[in-house]
Amino acid sequence: MAGADARPCVLVLGTCDTKLSELLYVRSHVLQHGVGVKLMDVGRNPVLHRDLDYPSAEVLAHLATRPELDLMERGQFIGTMISAASTLTASLYSQHVIAGAICIGGSGGTSLGASVMRSALPIGFPKLIVSTVASGNVGNFVGETDITMMYSVVDIAGQNSILNPILENAAGMITGAAKAYYDRLERNHKESPDVEKRKKSVAITMFGVTTPAADAARAHLERNGYEVFVFHATGVGGRAMEYLISQRRIDAVLDLTTTELADELIGGIMKGGPDRLTAAGRVGIPQVISLGALDIVNFGPRASVPTQFANRHLYEHNPDITLMRTSVDECRTLGTQVAAKLRTEVKKQDLTRVFIPLGGISMLSIENGPYRDESADKALFDAVVQGLDGSGIAVVKDQRAINDDGFSTEMAKVLIQFMEKDSSM
Structure with missing residues (x-):
């Protein structure tokens, strides 16, 4: 200085x-x-x-x-x-x-x-x-x-x-x-060189319909001494996370909420960009991934929803945001995309894992929820499993919903194991 x-x-x-x-x-x-x-x-x-x-x-x-x-x-x-x-x-x-x-x-x-x-x-x-x-x-x-x-x-x-x-x-x-x-x-x-080294950092993605899961994972990681950055999956949030990963400002990723992929595919207002779900794999840092909120696409006020979606299952999240349930075909495509991105970009397959919450991928698609669609969920899950078959990336099927107690904490525990295992950290 x-x-x-x-x-x-x-x-x-x-x-x-x-x-x-x-x-x-x-x-x-x-x-x-x-x-x-x-x-x-x-x-x-x-x-x-x-x-x-x-x-x-x-x-x-x-x-x-x-x-x-x-x-x-x-x-x-x-x-x-x-x-x-x-x-x-x-x-x-x-x-x-x-x-x-x-x-x-x-x-x-x-x-x-x-x-x-x-x-x-x-x-x-x-x-x-x-x-x-x-x-x-x-x-x-x-x-x-x-x-x-x-x-x-x-x-x-x-x-x-x-x-x-x-x-x-x-x-x-x-x-x-x-x-x-x-x-x-x-x-x-001016700090002494003996000052404790910075905490390892973890990124978590969240949305309103996955907030309980993100909160539980964050609490577990913080209790174990990690610094946590939570990114709101609004499009720019996911892009900001991918940018910081590429700048090597983040050490590991708990990508709980991949909903921005749905907006990118279908034309919603919260697009994560073509590079969403790629930076961690390219950089080679540990990542644990789920399919949070891939049951929804985001649009503005109801009157702004494109006319081609007028007969779809719409849900007014608030006066400014209208949600649309993803269809069977869209979910199948999304699952294929998730698997393809991971197969293409991940360098360290043993430090990457995908968790599938069979009980619901958001608080809207749990049993008796307004977006419960078992056929669409099955298309998504099957496409991910089939797409990653033989890739070396493990897929965990969990009977719980994404926001159920313990689901995201289990993801956090696996991520900690990966970080402790990773010799580059």
């Missing part, structure tokens, strides 16, 4: 050819809070200014080869600048030059800044974007990370009495976060 007279520093990122005065305004207010600034220009047209730390030409110099910028269309240039700025930002982060990052921009600048933050800065590092598009669907910008978005209300096009206070607030927010991050680094740096 830096010496005693050092202070945290914030990276201010934006297109200086279109947003210079606003960027300088943010810079001045960051400095007023006693925090250093590094101003990076990611604009297309070169700008000269004494307060610029990284002019666009210097940023582009971090590319392996210098492209022909004059021949590029706008989208191609943004992609090129993302690559260059990501390389420079990652270097600034790894050298502890910066303790926070803020970007201001319209749709193009937001896309550029968010891409840089997602690729170059880890979860836990302060990241803030003031954007003209922050009041809409920001999923494409935030992705699986912890980027904070602030709506600019008016366009970022000249200083005025509406925009300036927003930029001042943003400067205050990022400097406060940067100070907190910097202080945490200082504390960690």
